[in-house]
Amino acid sequence: MSVTSLLNRFKSASANPTPSESLALSQLAPSILNLTITDSPEQWALYESLLLSTLRTGDDTSARLILQRLSDRFGNDNARIMALQGIYDEATATNNAQLEEVLKNYGDVLKDDPTNIPVAKRRITLLHHLSKKSEAISALATLVDLNPTDAESWSQLAQYYFELSMYSQAIFSLEEVLLILPNAYNIHARLGEINYVAAEAIGNSAGKEVVEKLEASLKWYLRSVELCDGYLRGYYGIKTVTAKLLESKISASHRTIPEEKVNKLNSAATVQLHDIVTGSEKGKKGFAGYDLAEVAAAKELLETTP
Amino acid sequence: MARSLPSKLLIAFSSLLLAHACYSAHEHSLLSTTATTPPTTPSSSSSPSTPGTPTTGSSLPLDITLETLISVSLLLVGIISSGWELKPISLRNYAGGVESGRVLVDGQVKRGGLFGGLEERPGFLDVRKQRKEFTEWMKVQG
Amino acid sequence: MNAEERDLFLNPIVPENLIANSKTISDLHSLSSSLLGIAAGILGLESYTGFLFYLLGTLFVSTLIVTFVMGGKPEVYSRGGWKDVIAADVTGGVMGFVLTWTLFFGLVRV
Numbered sequence: 384m385s386v387t388s389l390l391n392r393f394k395s396a397s398a399n400p401t402p403s404e405s406l407a408l409s410q411l412a413p414s415i416l417n418l419t420i421t422d423s424p425e426q427w428a429l430y431e432s433l434l435l436s437t438l439r440t441g442d443d444t445s446a447r448l449i450l451q452r453l454s455d456r457f458g459n460d461n462a463r464i465m466a467l468q469g470i471y472d473e474a475t476a477t478n479n480a481q482l483e484e485v486l487k488n489y490g491d492v493l494k495d496d497p498t499n500i501p502v503a504k505r506r507i508t509l510l511h512h513l514s515k516k517s518e519a520i521s522a523l524a525t526l527v528d529l530n531p532t533d534a535e536s537w538s539q540l541a542q543y544y545f546e547l548s549m550y551s552q553a554i555f556s557l558e559e560v561l562l563i564l565p566n567a568y569n570i571h572a573r574l575g576e577i578n579y580v581a582a583e584a585i586g587n588s589a590g591k592e593v594v595e596k597l598e599a600s601l602k603w604y605l606r607s608v609e610l611c612d613g614y615l616r617g618y619y620g621i622k623t624v625t626a627k628l629l630e631s632k633i634s635a636s637h638r639t640i641p642e643e644k645v646n647k648l649n650s651a652a653t654v655q656l657h658d659i660v661t662g663s664e665k666g667k668k669g670f671a672g673y674d675l676a677e678v679a680a681a682k683e684l685l686e687t688t689p
Numbered sequence: 690m691a692r693s694l695p696s697k698l699l700i701a702f703s704s705l706l707l708a709h710a711c712y713s714a715h716e717h718s719l720l721s722t723t724a725t726t727p728p729t730t731p732s733s734s735s736s737p738s739t740p741g742t743p744t745t746g747s748s749l750p751l752d753i754t755l756e757t758l759i760s761v762s763l764l765l766v767g768i769i770s771s772g773w774e775l776k777p778i779s780l781r782n783y784a785g786g787v788e789s790g791r792v793l794v795d796g797q798v799k800r801g802g803l804f805g806g807l808e809e810r811p812g813f814l815d816v817r818k819q820r821k822e823f824t825e826w827m828k829v830q831g
Numbered sequence: 832m833n834a835e836e837r838d839l840f841l842n843p844i845v846p847e848n849l850i851a852n853s854k855t856i857s858d859l860h861s862l863s864s865s866l867l868g869i870a871a872g873i874l875g876l877e878s879y880t881g882f883l884f885y886l887l888g889t890l891f892v893s894t895l896i897v898t899f900v901m902g903g904k905p906e907v908y909s910r911g912g913w914k915d916v917i918a919a920d921v922t923g924g925v926m927g928f929v930l931t932w933t934l935f936f937g938l939v940r941v
Contacts, residue, residue: 707870710873714873714874714875715938753873758870762891768866769863773859778844778848778907779843779844779907782907
């Protein structure tokens with residue numbers, strides 16, 4: 384197999400592959416390592432992806448070799464190589480003391496060069512992994528201060544806030560992502576989800592605040608399907624939120640969106656979801672991209688709500 | 690660009706037809722010059738001395754003209770129908786196509802959509818968690 | 832914000848696809864212009880008839896592109912729809928056309 388086709392196999396898997404996917408990718412290690420090194424950017428990208436796969440599956444000898452070749456080529460002081468070295472150290476550490484050691488190393492590197500973004504991200508991830516959540520958040524907040532145009536960091540920050548149920552901070556962070564990438568429809572849907580969860584979290588189920596949050600959620604979802612035709616996640620959200628809005632009868636006085644419109648949106652979303660579910664189940668050609676778990680969830684939603 | 694078999698055949702056939710038409714036209718012009726040469730002197734044959742006589746182009750027989758036109762039309766159809774791919778320009782169509790798998794990115798279905806990186810966040814990969822998940826999965830597999 | 836900006840904001844376009852599409856279309860046009868030139872040379876067309884042939888040929892090619900490549904929906908793949916498909920790379924196409932036209936005119940008529 385050529386480097387390009389191998390790289391495409393890695394690209395088609397996500398950053399969070401299923402264990403069986405990881406295993407299949409990691410088993411490609413011998414054939415990739417036996418290819419002659421042509422020094423093409425694709426080959427190094429392939430090495431990087433393979434390194435992560437082998438670390439996931441515990442093939443540390445291959446990982447060591449890949450890392451060795453990468454650092455021979457790019458040098459040990461390359462920011463990206465330092466981060467990869469860090470990932471290797473994190474993965475192969477056997478106890479917490481060793482992890483603390485890795486953390487300390489990251490700290491030393493960052494003391495010398497605070498602009499080493501890849502290592503800064505490693506440090507934050509490790510802090511979070513070691514359950515030092517508030518430290519991770521404050522480090523990440525410093526990082527986005529330093530580098531405010533990095534959408535990935537803002538998105539990660541939103542995730543950390545969300546885990547701590549700090550919804551308004553999470554929403555703020557995602558809105559920052561949208562300032563950088565205004566067309567990121569999945570972030571619109573995520574905002575819809577967070578607003579919905581935030582509404583759920585407010586105990587009193589008929590208050591003004593709840594309705595406001597639900598309507599905000601609905602608006603984010605609507606924009607996500609406006610930006611992306613046939614977006615399963617968006618329609619799923621619209622159906623859930625509109626059902627919720629219709630259900631809480633008491634809140635009618637707080638609503639700004641007329642009930643008739645909410646009803647219409649609900650039935651439109653139902654139609655779209657129905658199309659996607661039947662198309663995907665029949666294995667039609669234009670539906671191969673949908674995630675099967677998401678389709679199953681949509682099917683369940685359609686069955687439980689009329 | 691993946692050429693389908695019918696368009697390959699069409700291209701091959703119409704290229705042959707076009708080559709044949711080209712050859713016939715060439716032969717015809719050779720014949721007509723040799724045929725018209727005897728009455729006139731060699732020096733005057735090269736210049737269109739006789740006004741009103743049709744030029745070689747317009748005197749091309751109907752069958753060669755038709756052959757040329759048909760072969761070129763078929764060749765064009767063959768080339769244009771051989772799997773050229775365009776992508777929708779509006780984000781709504783393009784993103785929707787990528788999500789549903791109708792539109793391929795780099796020749797394959799792109800999981801996670803166009804902005805999937807924002808939610809996968811490879812820079813913040815928690816490798817230990819994934820490693821743990823993998824060992825647990827291996828245990829279940831036996 | 833004028834109407835066009837507002838429209839672009841509400842329904843954004845993907846610039847990479849726009850560029851890639853117009854490249855593909857102009858590639859197709861220059862390829863087919865050369866073929867049209869071959870035909871014009873074999874037929875021995877001269878002066879205005881030749882250019883008329885080119886214009887008709889281009890229209891034919893555009894129709895083929897819209898039917899086969901765009902599936903009958905030009906507005907999905909180019910901003911100006913039909914207009915853009917026909918007008919893509921006219922000057923480059925003429926060059927290719929004239930080149931093969933004169934070449935085959937000369938080749939066929941010794």
